[in-house]
Amino acid sequence: MKLDNSKKLFVSGDEAVALGVRLARPHVISAYPITPQTIVVERLSEMTEDKSLDADFMHVESEHSALSAAMGVSAVGARAFTATSSQGLLYMAEVLSYCSGGRYPVVMMNANRALALPWSIFGDQSDSLLLLGSGWIQCYVEDAQEALDMMIQAYKIAEHPRVLTPFMVNLDGFILTHTYELVDVPLQSEVDEFLPPFTTPNKMSLENPMNLGFSSTPADNLEFKYQQHKAMLDSLPVIEEVDAEFGDKFGRYYGGVLESYQTDDAELVMITVGTITGTTRVVVDKLRDAGKKVGLIKLRYLRPMPEEALVEAIADAKAVGVIDKDISFGHEGTIFTNVNSALSKSNLNPKKHNFICGMGGRNISKNDIIEMYQLLEDSVNGKDIPAVKFINLNTCISEKE
Amino acid sequence: MKKTKDMLSQDGNRPVQQEFPKRNHISEYPTGPGFTAGHLAEINAGWRVFKPVIDLEKCIACYKCYMVCPDGVIFKQGEKEVAVDYDYCKGCGVCAHECPVKAITMIKDERD
Numbered sequence: 071m072k073l074d075n076s077k078k079l080f081v082s083g084d085e086a087v088a089l090g091v092r093l094a095r096p097h098v099i100s101a102y103p104i105t106p107q108t109i110v111v112e113r114l115s116e117m118t119e120d121k122s123l124d125a126d127f128m129h130v131e132s133e134h135s136a137l138s139a140a141m142g143v144s145a146v147g148a149r150a151f152t153a154t155s156s157q158g159l160l161y162m163a164e165v166l167s168y169c170s171g172g173r174y175p176v177v178m179m180n181a182n183r184a185l186a187l188p189w190s191i192f193g194d195q196s197d198s199l200l201l202l203g204s205g206w207i208q209c210y211v212e213d214a215q216e217a218l219d220m221m222i223q224a225y226k227i228a229e230h231p232r233v234l235t236p237f238m239v240n241l242d243g244f245i246l247t248h249t250y251e252l253v254d255v256p257l258q259s260e261v262d263e264f265l266p267p268f269t270t271p272n273k274m275s276l277e278n279p280m281n282l283g284f285s286s287t288p289a290d291n292l293e294f295k296y297q298q299h300k301a302m303l304d305s306l307p308v309i310e311e312v313d314a315e316f317g318d319k320f321g322r323y324y325g326g327v328l329e330s331y332q333t334d335d336a337e338l339v340m341i342t343v344g345t346i347t348g349t350t351r352v353v354v355d356k357l358r359d360a361g362k363k364v365g366l367i368k369l370r371y372l373r374p375m376p377e378e379a380l381v382e383a384i385a386d387a388k389a390v391g392v393i394d395k396d397i398s399f400g401h402e403g404t405i406f407t408n409v410n411s412a413l414s415k416s417n418l419n420p421k422k423h424n425f426i427c428g429m430g431g432r433n434i435s436k437n438d439i440i441e442m443y444q445l446l447e448d449s450v451n452g453k454d455i456p457a458v459k460f461i462n463l464n465t466c467i468s469e470k471e
Numbered sequence: 472m473k474k475t476k477d478m479l480s481q482d483g484n485r486p487v488q489q490e491f492p493k494r495n496h497i498s499e500y501p502t503g504p505g506f507t508a509g510h511l512a513e514i515n516a517g518w519r520v521f522k523p524v525i526d527l528e529k530c531i532a533c534y535k536c537y538m539v540c541p542d543g544v545i546f547k548q549g550e551k552e553v554a555v556d557y558d559y560c561k562g563c564g565v566c567a568h569e570c571p572v573k574a575i576t577m578i579k580d581e582r583d
Contacts, residue, residue, distance in 0.1 A: 173503030272502045280507040
């Protein structure tokens with residue numbers, strides 16, 4: 071299927087990513103296909119074939135090679151794109167830290183998918199959450215339009231001289247990658263104005279030859295790691311600036327690091343990451359109609375962790391729920407750990423509850439979310455609600471008599 | 472910023488080791504671990520028991536030793552001579568083994 075840069079197109083989430091990537095004009099795409107990311111790579115290979123995208127498409131034998139190649143592209147000062155999912159992302163894991171430590175601003179799309187075993191091609195967020203500490207910026211999008219727009223923003227943020235950090239855009243597998251919606255496709259000329267060519271001091275060059283990616287002794291290693299941490303923290307204001315500039319130019323603002331919905335007077339606040347935000351927003355409207363003071367915070371970024379903005383958005387809520395489509399076995403959901411840490415450093419002390427659901431592609435219905443808000447309300451009213459609770463299990467888990 | 476020619480040896484054939492000075496502020500660090508000749512941080516010759524000695528009378532300047540040296544320490548000097556950078560040679564003997572005219576001999580290194 072040929073994807074034109076028309077004003078409006080009816081496309082899947084994966085196709086929206088491909089459209090966004092084409093507009094960002096990468097020099098090289100190196101990727102290995104994996105469900106549910108495959109369509110991104112297929113469309114980009116078609117675009118390079120029909121010359122609507124002037125890029126080299128590198129066929130690689132694995133995800134490890136895909137990211138290694140993309141890192142090499144970035145190391146000569148060119149713009150690189152790769153995409154993966156689940157086991158593929160884990161196979162890349164070694165190169166993730168190479169790429170972030172080397173300060174190569176590669177942009178990657180990850181289709182959030184369950185981890186084996188049991189083997190599953192369906193969606194949850196266990197894959198990227200396992201790699202929160204890999205030094206990559208992690209953004210999670212809600213719909214195809216946001217996916218397209220974030221491919222453009224991602225390069226601008228990642229390549230910013232104060233940031234120079236690789237960027238992962240996460241889309242929920244199938245729920246977003248394989249569902250279709252109408253998207254607005256920006257004009258190439260306007261994207262070119264918004265996203266200038268990539269420049270970096272950190273590249274192979276004949277004018278300024280140097281060793282790249284060398285070893286360091288204990289005398290310097292900590293400084294390089296601090297520098298990397300600082301660059302990630304410095305990306306927080308850059309994320310806000312780029313989102314505002316994008317909104318001014320293209321008419322769509324995403325709220326920067328997070329979006330608050332109906333939180334001003336909310337007593338019960340749900341924190342969502344990715345597509346579940348859409349369902350939760352509908353539930354908030356429904357509960358508001360019934361007179362409940364509920365709201366939601368769509369956490370768009372998990373690295374850098376926007377602690378300050380999050381605490382400000384939670385404000386005077388009496389209870390906070392965190393929806394996690396993952397579980398750090400023997401502990402709790404990873405998003406909950408991060409939210410809890412932000413709250414513990416603040417002066418806020420709401421009730422905090424973690425809802426584990428949607429793993430391996432299990433549907434999260436509106437009724438499930440209504441139940442979660444009910445649990446938060448019960449907790450505020452003094453009922454004993456567990457801090458970490460699995461929602462919508464298909465079997466009984468209480469101890470047998 | 473130093474010019475490339477200032478970072479080479481006098482005959483322009485070898486990169487000169489650049490000092491990686493202690494930085495007083497994090498902003499003075501390079502962006503990521505990249506630095507001119509930064510990997511050659513310290514002289515490293517202590518692993519060597521034997522060292523290669525080139526007989527320039529026999530040498531035919533085929534540069535095979537230059538090609539096979541795993542540490543890149545053999546270099547061209549002047550018009551046709553080859554030389555060994557003993558600061559970094561590990562004494563593996565690959566050059567002597569490969570030399571087609573037996574111009575390279577491994578001799579016991581009599582360092583302290």
